[in-house]
Every structure is written in structure tokens, then in C-alpha cells.
Amino acid sequence: MLTSQVFMSSLEEIRHSLAHLLAAAVLKKYPKTKLGIGPVIENGFYYDFQFPKPIAEADLERLENEMRSLIKAGLDFKGEKLTPLKAKKMFKGQPFKLDLIKEFSKDKKPLTIYHTGDIFTDLCRGGHVKNTKEINPESFKLTHLAGAYWRGSEKNPMLTRIYGLAFNTKQELEEHLKMVEEAKKRDHRKLGKELGLFTIIDEIGPGLPLFYPKGAILRRLVENYIIELQEKNGYVPIWIPHITKGELYKISGHLDKYDAMYPPMKLKDEADYYLKPMNCPHFMMLYKTEPHSYRDLPLRYTATTTNYRYEKSGELSGLTRVRALTQDDCHVFCAPEQIESEINLMLDMIGQAYQDFGFKDFWIRISVSDPKNKEKYIGNPKVWQESEAALKTLIAKRGWRSEIGVGEAAFYGPKLDFILKDVLGREWQLSTIQLDMNLPKRFELEYTDAAGKKQQPVVIHRAILGSTERFLGILIEHFGGAFPLWLAPVQIAIVPISEKHLDYAKKLKSELSEFRAEISEENETLGKKIRNAQLQKIPYILVAGDKEIEQNSANVRHYKTGVLGNMKLESLKEKLREEIKNRTNSS
């Protein structure tokens, strides 16, 4: 009976009930505490309190234990309706609850309270387990404290927020805690500093990372991978400036509608100039400067170029949320009958890129039009119908997981979004493919068909990585900074045993010039030098001493797999070349 109830109670109800139990435990330990609110959040819950005197994180364990006692006591959750007047009486010692009662009764909403056994009552709309025994006492944890203004306003008192995690089972909780621990270690902001990849400088501004040499090399490897993949597949590069007169965004419509644009640069004797927040209008104009025949199509223009978006500084984070984002952008100009084959080619390339970067787990959101709401969409209905069918079939044929979002298409075309799972199971939205029947119209784009008639091309927007910066953030965390050989900014650390082996180390470096090698010249012990190279997560470490000079070899060890032993240079080179070619992660 209990077991089946556990399955009936949703995790949301467990988390919500734990918030009440936390408040009950707090009142028991600190009776004069004033209560704020206690909602469910991702992975758990929190509750806001005004303590008579500050508590510390060390106090959380005692509260946890008190909550466990309450769980074991088998208390029932029971709802009750009551008038505002009665509620005010009941919560007369709780000013924040009175605040809420005032607001709720102004809205003429019915007030409900929930009792937990007979030890605690809270103002609450409900959504609880029936009895605390449905909660596994080992599957939750109070994690930390934080300050939070009452109702989020600086004018109100600052309360203390206690955060808790809660899951169905102890194992789930432990897995989550392990994941959080691992995510902290892999935090790209932390690794970015430790591995000398990038930095953010106050005097330059938030959201505007600068890349050290190792980060700049990593950027380039990632960007060049995409450039090569594209050009192998018939895409061609263009180059566009990062600024433009506002006139361009009047034509595109962005000037009125796009709110993340940086403010204009106002000149005395010319129109205002803007930093570009996206590339589409520049691509459209370049297409428009020349006449096009159906023989030229599809035209696959690409540019790896930086856009600028004024995100709120509070929302910025390392590389994953920046203000200067470099897109691997592409716009394909094609005839409607080419849509299917063009999208198929894009899917090939996206699949290839995920495989090469070591991402195996992903799914696709297919956003299509709402058949009940046809007037919402512009463009030829036949193009809509055929391209939506093609999207679904092409994804299904590959056996890729997908979800179809009916009515989620933009007014100008259907769309594919790729959602990637990293090694910690976290989801990231990455690639996009979006049909566009709007911009070709606004910019009056044309091509001449086989019959000599003017036609409007369809534009397909596409990005594989989305933005270099964000992708690097994901990549750093996915690999925990231990990049596969082809991506490692430094591939080989050459460690001379002592100063007298330095010349041989230099000789090794020069013979390995096709790889990215560094000599460890620190004035340290051999052990420390090897450890430092390992901390830098350099894939291969070559130790060079008397024996190696004699045998014209190197003592090879791998960052993860350990000592590989004495190797002749030629066989080492072969091994590394193979590993780079296959883009394997020899971990």
C-alpha cells in the first residue's frame, strides 16, 4: 500500500512536502522565526526565513535530522479552506504570511492552509504527499544558505533562504550530488583559468572574454574544423564587416523588434551605425548585389563572424553566455525543390561534427506549423507542407530521436533544434536549421528560373556549433579540460630530466614540429615537472634523459593511461598521427 502511494506521489509533491517539513523543523529549533515562502525548484525546494539570529550552514544537518524525525512520525498532510479573517488570526505572529494573505484576499482568491499532522500549518495551495511516510528520509539533503529579499525587492527585508535537494531514492540523490561535484570540477570558468584558456577583464567588460594563446588555438581548431567540413561539402566563405548603417535593419525589420542590440553610434554628419547582432541581413544584401540564375543555386554562403548582443550583466556566465558571440553561420539560398537535399546535407554535416567532437547523445526538436492556424504563416503553403514532411522523414530515416512541436514554427518557416547531452547528462541546445520565407521577401531576393522567369529563393539559416564561445564552454566541461589529442592546445610536454638534457629536448621538439609540443623548462624536480604537465592535462609527456639520448627515443607516458615506455620517434609519430586522424580520445 505504501509502496504504491510512493509511486502515486509525484516528485513535485515530495519536494513541496519537504519544504513544509523544513519550515516545521525550523520553527521547532528556532521558535521565533518568521516564515517567508517555500516553493519547489529544479531538483528540490527552498524556504525563506527571518531568523531571530543568523544560522550557519553547519546548522543544516540538525535541521535535516529533525526533518527525518518528522518523516518517520508518519504525519498526514491535510488541506482546509478558510476566510481571510480567520487566516489573519491564525498567522498573526507571521508578518510575511500576513502580507500574502492581504494580497490573496485582495484578489478574492479562496485561501487554503495545509496542516502537517498537528505540528505545523502553512498558507498553501496544496500539492503534497498524503503522509510523510511516502518520503524516503535518505533521498533529500539541505545543501546551502543564501540571502534573498522578501518578494525579490531590495526595499524589503533580507531573508535567509535554505536550499534542499530531493529525489525519489537515495541513489538518485547520490548520483545528483556526484554530478554536481563533477560539474564543479569541470566548470569551464575554473578550468579556463587553470589551463590558461581565457579570461574576463573588468576594464574591458563582462561577457567579453579574451583568449590566451592556448584558448586561441583551441578556438581556431574548432572553427577550422567547421570551415573545412563546410568547404568539403560545397559551402563557400564570405566576409562581412561587424558594423552597418541602421538602414539595413530597417529593411530586415530588426531595428524595431530586436531588443538585444547595442545602442547606436551617433555621428554628426552620417546616419547612425550599429554593431551587428546577427548576420542574416548582411548575407541577404550580398546575395542581392548580383543577378542569379537557377544554375548558380544552391548558393551556400558561410562566415565565422562575431555578433554582439547586449545581454544583462547578471545573466552572463563565462563562455556559455557572452556578449560577443562568434557564429559558424551559414545561409543557403536555394530553389524550393532543393530544400530537402540541402537539409539532408546539413544533417550529414551535423551528425559528422557531433561524432568527431565526441558527442553521442542528442535529440531534435522539430518545430512545425499549426494546421488550425494557417493564416499565421507567410510563404507558399505547398513549400511549408513539403518541407515539414521532409524534415520529419529525414530525421526518422537516420533513427535520430525527435519531438515534434506543433505550432512552434516561426511565422516564416519550420525549424530544427538539436539538443545535445554532455557527459554529465546535462542538455545544451546547439545546432539549428531554420527555413526562412520572410527575409527573401523583405529584401526582394530573386533568381531566374529555367524558363527565364524571376523567382524568390528560399533561405535556410544554419549553425552547427551555434557560437564558438558557448561551444568551447560545453567542450571544456564535457572533456573536463582533458581534450582529445586533435583538440589539445598543447599535445606533447617534453620534460628533460636535468639541464644537460635540454638540448636533446629541443631536438625532440624540432623533430616533432608537426605536433604542438612544449618543453618544460621549469627549475623543478622531474616528478614536479611531470605532475605540472598532468595538471595542464597535456595528453603526452615525453621524458628525455641519458638513455633516451643514447637510443634516440623518448620515454612516453599518457596523461590518463600512464607510462607507455620507451618509444622510437617514428613509431610515436605514427601513433599520434593515427590518433589525430581518428579524432579519438585515448582516455
Place this chain on the structure above:
Amino acid sequence: MLTSQVFMSSLEEIRHSLAHLLAAAVLKKYPKTKLGIGPVIENGFYYDFQFPKPIAEADLERLENEMRSLIKAGLDFKGEKLTPLKAKKMFKGQPFKLDLIKEFSKDKKPLTIYHTGDIFTDLCRGGHVKNTKEINPESFKLTHLAGAYWRGSEKNPMLTRIYGLAFNTKQELEEHLKMVEEAKKRDHRKLGKELGLFTIIDEIGPGLPLFYPKGAILRRLVENYIIELQEKNGYVPIWIPHITKGELYKISGHLDKYDAMYPPMKLKDEADYYLKPMNCPHFMMLYKTEPHSYRDLPLRYTATTTNYRYEKSGELSGLTRVRALTQDDCHVFCAPEQIESEINLMLDMIGQAYQDFGFKDFWIRISVSDPKNKEKYIGNPKVWQESEAALKTLIAKRGWRSEIGVGEAAFYGPKLDFILKDVLGREWQLSTIQLDMNLPKRFELEYTDAAGKKQQPVVIHRAILGSTERFLGILIEHFGGAFPLWLAPVQIAIVPISEKHLDYAKKLKSELSEFRAEISEENETLGKKIRNAQLQKIPYILVAGDKEIEQNSANVRHYKTGVLGNMKLESLKEKLREEIKNRTNSS
């Protein structure tokens, strides 16, 4: 006697005298003409006239002939001083001259007039040949007409300006005319359009070129050449954003002093942001984020990154004067004792680059401090003295031509400017090497020396190409759009004789995938297709027909050297690889 006088009269005097002769000829042919002014300009002279009725360029030859008659008449130039009153009387029918007399007499300047024989008199400060016989009647030419407002103001009448060229000899004139003709053909704005390299779009803005695929490939080849050259020589890339808070430019001092900056982007809740007009401050800040030991120096940071300068729209021209300029920028942070070897390495790289790009003729301006004005300069006098001596010695050792500009150094360091001559003999300022003892001080840069003491590094700024855009403009004109194989955006045009040879053409393209090849699929005759490929200045044209299919070969012709005949693919590939490797221009 005459000959020696020709040598005595400077070219300036000849040009000035020709201006007078032009006015005399005009008055003879069109007596009611009102005269403006007639100064000497680069390569010749002009004179402004108000004709009773418009003349055409076809009339210029008659004027030229009239001038030749005057030259042959052996007229003397003679000056005379006179009072303003007399002058007014003399020029009473010439309103523009009266304007000048009014102005000159207000300034209480002495008035002079010059007579040419007894047929013409002009208001003039002098500087003429003694006799018209000193002028070679075959060494000048009237070239064209243009409109020009009297005294340059729109409020005044529009006059007709007649331009003339003049040199010492007929041969010099002819060489100049040939050069102008050739420069017109090679104009990078014209070729940029014809070869599909770049365009400028009104709605985006002047000085902001966009690059078509062929131009984008050319850009990348040029930029990557420099990147590879740098990294082979121990330089490392960094990456910096294109915008910054104004705070950075307060530290660097640019905010007050640099006037080509775009105006700020003004935000409500943050400091103003600026587009970067130069990279130095970003480089300085990146250096400053980490501690440095003498063991790390020299640190050679590079970035190929775009800067934005608000040049007046009237001064913009194609690629050679733009508002978005991409620099192959580098800043070397080094100890004072490393300056010489660092500059020597830079000279190696610059020399190598010029050779590889096919520029053989260049000289160097060495700007050093003024020993009489020592208080003008900041930094250690010993560093000044040694580095100036090193600059001179290093250049002299290579046998490179140079000029020393005493007192032309900036207050913060001596400097080298490289001036390149293109194939038409025009000079372009290209590479720069500049020592800087100021920014390291303003940014408080440090390194720890071998004794554990804090020291200030010296910064050396360096650019090889200067800006990608400008260099491309020069390169296009230097090669007249017929790039050497390694730089040609399309290296091979494959021309199938008829539609039935298209499959073989595709096979050829795929077998030549290591090169940039295009198939000519136009619906044209063979002759037209070959001509089109030649107009596009594609180095190699492969014709594919029945015979070639049979022999698995291609019929090869070169854009310049003509038919090379039937070649097996392997030997063609070998030939092309060799040509690319040697960066030769097989013209």
C-alpha cells in the same frame, strides 16, 4: 646654351609656364573667357576658366597646338611690380583676377604680374622659365576637363578646369601616360568587381567592404600566410573582442587623444562601450592578467583582428582606405636586452613575406630621436641609444635601402616604416616596427628578472601587411588581378567541350581536389568558355573532350603562357604543387 637652360629650369617652372601658355592659348581661341587661377600640381598643372560657352575635351588638342606655337615663338617671361590701382585697371575685364587683387592688396602684399612675350599677362608671383624655348613642345599634354567652384566654394560660380601633364622629355610623358593607362586597368575597385572579389553596399556603409567567396578566399590565403609565418617563428595567437568599456582607453590615453574613434554606445545602466580603433590596450591588459618571469620572455602575442576608424567618407577608397581594417597585429613583450634579436627576427619575417608575395623593391624609413632634444623622450636613454644603433646596423647588414629621420621618432620609441614599390613604381607604406616604452608604463606591466626584481618590459609593435584590406588592394593592382597560383582564388578552370564531357570534367575536379578548381558549366561555345576563364584570370584552363577522356588526361593552357598541351594528371599535379610551393608567378 638652350640645353643647359633646360637643365637649369626646374620641372616646376616648366609646369607653371605651361599654365600661363594655356591661358594665353585659351584667350586667343576664346577671347571673352574669364580667367581663374593656374597652379602647378603633381605631374603637371591646371588652369580654371569661365568660358563664354562650354568647351569639350575634343577642343583640347587645338589648345595644345596653339600652346606649341607659342613655345616655338620663343617668348620671354618677365616679371613686373605694380600698385593695386594699376593692377585693377589692367585686369578690369577679369572679375576673378579683380577678386584676387582685392584680397592681395588687403594683405598689403606687393603685387606682381608676369608677361609672356607681349601676348599675355597674368597676375602671378613668378617661378617661370626665362623663355618658352626651354620647354619641350612634345613633353606636355592637356588631359581632361573638370568642374571647379571659384575658390572651392559652392557659393561661387562653377568654372571649367583644364588639366595638363608636363615632364622634361617626351619619353617621360609617354611613360607616365602608359603608367596611368595601366593603373586604370589595374584599379582594384574595377578588378574587384570584374573578378567578383568584393563590393561596397550603400545600406551598410562606405568604407565597409563585403567580400564575395573569391575575395574571402584571397583574404584567408593572405592572412593565413602571415599566421603560419608567425607561428613558425615562435609567435602565438591570442583572441580579443572588438569592443571595450571606455575605461581601457582612459588608461591607455587614447580616449582624449585619438580622434578617429567611433562615438560611444551609450547604455543606461553601464559605462559607455567603444569599438576598438587599435589593439594595443587589449594586448597590454591580457599580459597584465598573469605574472611573468624573465624565463617567459619574449612573449610574442599576435592577433588578426579588425579595427574600426571613422575616416571621413570623402577620403575612403575601395580597399585601400576603409573604416574596418583588419590588422596582422603583433606585440612582443621583451626585456631590453632582447630588443635587437627580436627586431632581427621581425626583419627576417618581413623580408620573407615581401619575397613570397613578389615585391622586390622597398626601402625603410628609420625614425630616431633628436639628440638635441633629449627631454622630449620617455624611457631609459641607454635603451634608446642601443636600440637606435641596432635598428641602423640590422638594416645596413641586410643591404636594404634606408633613410634616417632624425627627430622623427615618437616620444615613446624609435620606429621603422617599410615603403614598398609596386610593379607600376608607386610607393605604399606597409610594414611597421615600433618600440614602445610608454604603454608598458601606463599599464604598469612587469616581469620578474633573474635576480627576483620587478622590471618593466619593452613592447615592440609590429605589423607586416599593415591591414589585410589595404594589402589586398595593393596586391590586386600589383598583379593586375592575375594572381600567382598559390594566391589565385580559383586555380583551375575545367572546361568540358560539350555537355557529354561534363562527367569527365567532374571526375577531373574530384581528382584535383587539393586545388581550387571550378567547372565551367555555361551554355556557351568552347571558345567563349575559355575566354571567360581568361577574363577571370584563372591561371590554368583544362579543356576536356573525347581525346582527354580516352587518355585520362587534360588539355592544359595557361592564362598567360598559352597552350601547354595534353598532360597526364599526375604530371600536371606535380607541376602545380611545385609552382604553389615556390610561390612563383608563372607569367
